[in-house]
Amino acid sequence: MDETILKVEGLNKNFGGVAAIVNVSFEVKKGELLGIIGPNGSGKTTLVNLLTGFVKPDSGRVFYQGIDITGKKPYKIAEMGIARTFQMVKPFYQLSAFKNLIIPLYSSRVRRLKGGMYGDRDDVAIDLLEDVGFERDSLVPYKVASSLPHGYLKRLELARCLALRPELLILDELFSGMSMSEVASTLPIIERLNGEGLTIIMVEHRLKELFRLAHRVIALNFGSKIADGLPGEMMDNEGVKAAYLGSEEEEEDA
Numbered sequence: 248m249d250e251t252i253l254k255v256e257g258l259n260k261n262f263g264g265v266a267a268i269v270n271v272s273f274e275v276k277k278g279e280l281l282g283i284i285g286p287n288g289s290g291k292t293t294l295v296n297l298l299t300g301f302v303k304p305d306s307g308r309v310f311y312q313g314i315d316i317t318g319k320k321p322y323k324i325a326e327m328g329i330a331r332t333f334q335m336v337k338p339f340y341q342l343s344a345f346k347n348l349i350i351p352l353y354s355s356r357v358r359r360l361k362g363g364m365y366g367d368r369d370d371v372a373i374d375l376l377e378d379v380g381f382e383r384d385s386l387v388p389y390k391v392a393s394s395l396p397h398g399y400l401k402r403l404e405l406a407r408c409l410a411l412r413p414e415l416l417i418l419d420e421l422f423s424g425m426s427m428s429e430v431a432s433t434l435p436i437i438e439r440l441n442g443e444g445l446t447i448i449m450v451e452h453r454l455k456e457l458f459r460l461a462h463r464v465i466a467l468n469f470g471s472k473i474a475d476g477l478p479g480e481m482m483d484n485e486g487v488k489a490a491y492l493g494s495e496e497e498e499e500d501a
Contacts (some may be wrong), residue, residue: 250277252415252446258297258307260470267293268304269470275415280437280447282461282478284454286490290470291450292334295419298448299331300324311415326356330408331417336400340393344381344403347392348372351410375406379436398429405436416440417448422456430456454482466490 253275260268268290275281296302300321308317338347352368377383379402422430451457458478466474468490
């Protein structure tokens, strides 16, 4: 994990005079699984939006595999190999689960990588759904997305990302809304994907599960990076404890 796949330099973003991201810098190594944590409103999703082109920074740069992608359109960034999920799932509700994967399988990136050469797209879509926990021999892959439980919709979102054959996968609150059993069955999927060499950034509130997966964790608070280290170091960090729990002084004053 020596090769840098993503480099972020001094990102800043304000919304109406409110600082959402403040001078954030970090690197992600190829094959790494990086966790990003922080309390609500700390800037996690804004950071993801800056990395993936949905929001343009006021200043700072983002480099992907040595190429400056700052401010590029989201579809351009996706074509380069960065895929992301959203906190709020956005499937094509009127289509069946496997048909939701046909569109990314027709993308120019997949065609360029000759993704269509490894089989019929319908079969590939079913294979991808099976990879993320859909029962191949059940009716679930063929059900319209609007009829699927939330946990399946989250996995469908993951499968749509994988259909693009990304080199960097960004998961924004993948576990939110999942039951404990759904989270438990999804953890091995993430471990396997990372073990196969996929670089992953996970924004997550479920710290126990994230710390099991992550090689390294960054903590944000009020838009600033307040910690960067091993998962086991995070909850011993005074800045992180204060961000999540409040400082002892605040507790005494309450």
